Amino acid sequence: MNRRQIPLLRESLTLVGFVILNITLICVFTFYPLIQGIQLSLYQWDFISPFKTFVGARNYVRMFNDRTFWQIMRNTFVFTFSTVSLTVLCAFGLALLLSLPLRGREWTRGVVFLPTLLSGAAIALVFNYILDDRYGMLTQFLRIFDIKSPSFYTDPFWAMVGIVVTMVWKQAGYGAVILIAGLQGIDHTLYEAAAIDGAGRRARLWYITIPSLAPMLLFVVVTGILGAFQSFDIIKVMTNGGPINATNVLVYNLYERGFVNFEAGPAGVLTVVIFVIMLVLTILQLQVGARNNAV
């Protein structure tokens, strides 16, 4: 009796009261900026002058006709693709290894996971020192074999290699932890049945482990893409987008256009471009995820 008489209004007010701060902050600092970003992309402005000049789609036209922009898109793709594929491979290998009944594997899992939690700026400095072509660890190690270390600061190719390696070192443990949880969730009777049917080690990996792990692998791939796409601190500290834009990616470029060159318009265009790409990726993830669940 009593329960049915609880006034709906009071419950609604409680709900609103409890969620209002969280949702207001999210609206002000997450949703409103999207609208504001679109707006900025239509103006010419230096962040300081009280007047913004409306230029319509001109910022977009100029951006898409700029060869540097397409180089940055290419860099972003190369960086994201190599980081994610290497991260997933390493994470998968680590997960298989650390799921074996080995002594000390819990401790090793901890060691593997630790880099994910550390400051990207700090890690970037450590790798800067390791890859320093005069005094770094790598160059000293290579000297034993009389090999000259490549220059990670001045060679465009090796600069990209440097930031990719750093990212993979930092991220692989995250994927590994998720895949370990996934491996633990696989039904053991599947393996036993397969073994009875005479399936070898490789067949079991291909036909049981990988398909059962597919949703987790997808999750690792998607979070990896989003993470690589958004990485800034490592690039800022290690290469500053250089040499000659070789490691300049979208998010770094957003920072550069906005806060080094003070061009609000192009920064707004990049805000929109990055958001659209992220949105497409997220929708793809949801669709693939839904299909996986349906099967």
Add this chain to the structure above:
Amino acid sequence: MPSNTRPRISLPLMLAYSAMAIVVILIGLPLIWMLFASFKQTDEIYRMPGTFFPEQPTLMNYPAAWNAVPFGRYFANSVITTVAATASKMILALFCAYALVFTKAPKWLKDGAFLLIVAALMVPSQVVIVPNYVTMSMLQWADSYQGIILPNAATAFGTFLLRQYCLGLPYEVVEAAEIDGASHWQRLWLVIMPMAQPALVTVGLFAVVSEWNDFLWPLIITNTNEMRTLPIGLYRLYQTEGLQNWGIIMAGTVFVVAPIVLLFVRSQKFIIEGIAAGAVRG
């Protein structure tokens, strides 16, 4: 499982242990290199075949780094912003998750609020820096604590995680408390908060790590030494010391990394289980 009865240590097992050792070395080496370098004297760092272990260990790099840039101030700023943003995230997420699960508000209202949370999950924080910077300068909050903290004070991710956790809690307990006359406020603090503690700790740990390491936003929104946080300060140290003195720079790096390593050693179980749970449920 059939156990190996013949040789105690088989070849595959040896391979697996070797692989594990290699993994530990590959992951650990950069951190050990950092730590050892921070104990090396300058001439040892620039010696020409170099050393791995510090030959004449010194602690001098630490005070040198601490005094080269105002690290004390950076440290205080990092602690203040991390604690404030973390506390805010935990409280707001708890309130929001409780309301979404345990109030009897109409469904459309709850679904609408939840939809906003889920939609916010899709907007990465890097996308919104330019407009947020404009907002903050308009409010005259650039280079202030509220400027650093406010855009990070709410959490869609934490709310999502806590809501999923609350959905798994026994509803009868809340009903029992309601029949006993407990208000929503009491139910939230006395019934749900203790039960949701594991998820709450996970949300808190994630917040601490992401605030402590945050680089892009503090880099943009601060422009004086009074307001810079540790990662930005470390970057300043790198810029002032340049490629001149790796020993001092590595000592500064230890300042930034050590607190998180300690936190991780203390709460490893929570963090790793939280990650795995987030992936399985999310």
